[in-house]
Structure formats: structure tokens, C-alpha cells
Amino acid sequence: PYTRDFQLLPIDKVRFIGQEVAAVAAIDRDIAEEALHLIEVEYEPLSAVFDPEEAMQEGAPLIHEDKPGNICVNVKVDEGEVDKALMEADLVLERSFKAPDQSxxxxxxxxxxxxxxxxxxxxxxxxxxxxxxxxxxxxxxxxxxxxxxxxxxxxxxxxxxxxxxxxxxxxxxxxxxxxxxxxxxxxxxxxxxxxIRQQVGWITHLKMSFKKDGTWTAIDLRCIVDGGAYASTGPIAVSVPYMEMET
The missing domain is CATH 3.30.365.10 (Aldehyde oxidase/xanthine dehydrogenase, molybdopterin binding domain)
Incomplete structure (x- = not known):
């Protein structure tokens, strides 16, 4: 479930606003904050990505150089003859949903x-x-x-x-x-x-096929999870919609 990609203290690249780069211990808060102001950090601005679908496009800036297309984990589940059911359906319903990240x-x-x-x-x-x-x-x-x-x-x-x-x-x-x-x-x-890691954002593209009596015959579901700069346990969330449909 873990991707183990979370660099707790970055060495050469900061991947999100707010990532810790230095730390100070002191006997009280005032002294600690004064010491922090004495630390100088030089940053080289890098191109950023803010939308997961744009981040997967060719030429998009890479958050991690070893993750082409900024894709951390790709989970694919195939069961039954989905394409056949969609073609033979009396009705095919397509919808897209977007849920932002949440604190x-x-x-x-x-x-x-x-x-x-x-x-x-x-x-x-x-x-x-x-x-x-x-x-x-x-x-x-x-x-x-x-x-x-x-x-x-x-x-x-x-x-x-x-x-x-x-x-x-x-x-x-x-x-x-x-x-x-x-x-x-x-x-x-x-x-x-x-x-601190927040609730991940979701983009869901849903396609469902139905018979005239209302019985659904197939689901084609594509979920894009915005794992942020570090996926960590995010891949667990990718499998949740499938598990919920099974139950």
C-alpha cells in the first residue's frame, strides 16, 4: 500500500509549498523563531502542476523524475465483457465527477x-x-x-x-x-x-449500461486520484471504489 516516496526532509528538491527543509530546537518559542530567521535557504523556482489530468500530459513538469507522466501507481481491474455489455445496452449513461482535496x-x-x-x-x-x-x-x-x-x-x-x-x-x-x-x-x-497530508482529490469518469427494465449490466470506471507531491498511502484509495462496488 505504501509507495515509500515521501522524503521527510528533502535534500535537493522541494516538491510542495510547506515542505519542511530545516528545524531548530530551543528552550522557548521566541528563541526558536529567532534562530529560524538566521537560516538562509536559496530556492530555484521550478515549474509546477496543479491539475492531475494536466500533470499526465506529455511535456508536463515531472514532480518525480522516475515517474513518467507523473503517474505513481496504475491499477487496472477487468471483470466480465464490459465492452460487449456497453454495445448491447439499451441505455448508456456517462458522467464525470470532481471532488477537491479536503482538510x-x-x-x-x-x-x-x-x-x-x-x-x-x-x-x-x-x-x-x-x-x-x-x-x-x-x-x-x-x-x-x-x-x-x-x-x-x-x-x-x-x-x-x-x-x-x-x-x-x-x-x-x-x-x-x-x-x-x-x-x-x-x-x-x-x-x-x-x-500534513490531507484528503486526496478525485476525478471520476463513469460509464454505465442499462437494460430497459432498469437493470445495470456494466460499469466502466476511471478514477484519477490527486496524490499531491507524495503519494504515500494514496494507492489504497484507488482500489476503494472497486471494493465498494463489489460489496
Missing amino acids: YCQAEPYAVVANFDSTGVDIWCPNAGPHMKARPLSTALGIPTSKVRLHHVYIGGAFGGRSEISPADLIACLLSQKAGRPVMIVYSREENRNC
């Missing part, structure tokens, strides 16, 4: 506390899937999964947005390791919208 807008912005010591790292953060966070953190930190201890905290809703790893999780761990003491990161509401 999960949980009751609280994202926050994480990490404490790195000789026994491993303890992490307190909103999470609906501790193992989905522990494994990539183990890989990124270079320590066994058994030494990554996720502590569940009360959260103001998840809605699908508290399962996968956040860059703040890794950053807090690295800063705690360097500082030798616990580190807390709390996003502002604006940062929560820009930096």
Missing part, C-alpha cells in the same frame, strides 16, 4: 513529543496506526522497530489523517537525539493545513 480539520493541530535516549525513542503523538508510524521511523532513524515506542494520546478525531508518519515525527526524534532531552513540535493551524 481533515481535526479539533487540534498536529503535535508530537519525542524523547531519544540510549534505550531508543519514545514518541507521543496523535496516531490511528502506531505500527504504520513505527516502521518508517525505525528505518529513517536506523534503529530496530522494538526501540521505537509509540504512545497513543487523546485526539480530536482522525478521519484517515492520523495514520501515516508525519515529518514532524522524524524531526522531533532527530532534534531530541541531538539535544539529549525531550523535544515538542506543535503545528499552527496554517502549518497543519500546508504540511
Whole structure:
């Protein structure tokens, strides 16, 4: 389900507005913000893409150089004689639908506390899937999964947005390791919208065939999921419409 394409701290290319590129730990917020202002980052503007269908066109800027057409995953499911059913149908209905990306807008912005010591790292953060966070953190930190201890905290809703790893999780761990003491990161509401993965956008092209008595005989469905700069668990969503139709 994971594409493992999410670069938690980019080295040479920033792929979306709000992506973290540097981090500072300090004893209070004022000192941290003052230190951040001392960091200078030079950016070279790159061409951007904002629409998934335009992003798949020939000549569109590539977000990832190893993904031709900006296509991360292509899932194709064929069952039955769909083309034959469409040709023999009494009625064929075609519709297109578009749903924009959405903010999960949980009751609280994202926050994480990490404490790195000789026994491993303890992490307190909103999470609906501790193992989905522990494994990539183990890989990124270079320590066994058994030494990554996720502590569940009360959260103001998840809605699908508290399962996968956040860059703040890794950053807090690295800063705690360097500082030798616990580190807390709390996003502002604006940062929560820009930096945390949101509900993906969908473009759906639907074609259905029917008999005169109203019985439907075939469905031809094409879903384009806007995974953003990093797909991560997005491919899971691609299979959802098919699974729902099966049930």
C-alpha cells in the first residue's frame, strides 16, 4: 500500500509549498523563531502542476523524475465483457465527477513529543496506526522497530489523517537525539493545513449500461486520484471504489 516516496526532509528538491527543509530546537518559542530567521535557504523556482489530468500530459513538469507522466501507481481491474455489455445496452449513461482535496480539520493541530535516549525513542503523538508510524521511523532513524515506542494520546478525531508518519515525527526524534532531552513540535493551524497530508482529490469518469427494465449490466470506471507531491498511502484509495462496488 505504501509507495515509500515521501522524503521527510528533502535534500535537493522541494516538491510542495510547506515542505519542511530545516528545524531548530530551543528552550522557548521566541528563541526558536529567532534562530529560524538566521537560516538562509536559496530556492530555484521550478515549474509546477496543479491539475492531475494536466500533470499526465506529455511535456508536463515531472514532480518525480522516475515517474513518467507523473503517474505513481496504475491499477487496472477487468471483470466480465464490459465492452460487449456497453454495445448491447439499451441505455448508456456517462458522467464525470470532481471532488477537491479536503482538510481533515481535526479539533487540534498536529503535535508530537519525542524523547531519544540510549534505550531508543519514545514518541507521543496523535496516531490511528502506531505500527504504520513505527516502521518508517525505525528505518529513517536506523534503529530496530522494538526501540521505537509509540504512545497513543487523546485526539480530536482522525478521519484517515492520523495514520501515516508525519515529518514532524522524524524531526522531533532527530532534534531530541541531538539535544539529549525531550523535544515538542506543535503545528499552527496554517502549518497543519500546508504540511500534513490531507484528503486526496478525485476525478471520476463513469460509464454505465442499462437494460430497459432498469437493470445495470456494466460499469466502466476511471478514477484519477490527486496524490499531491507524495503519494504515500494514496494507492489504497484507488482500489476503494472497486471494493465498494463489489460489496
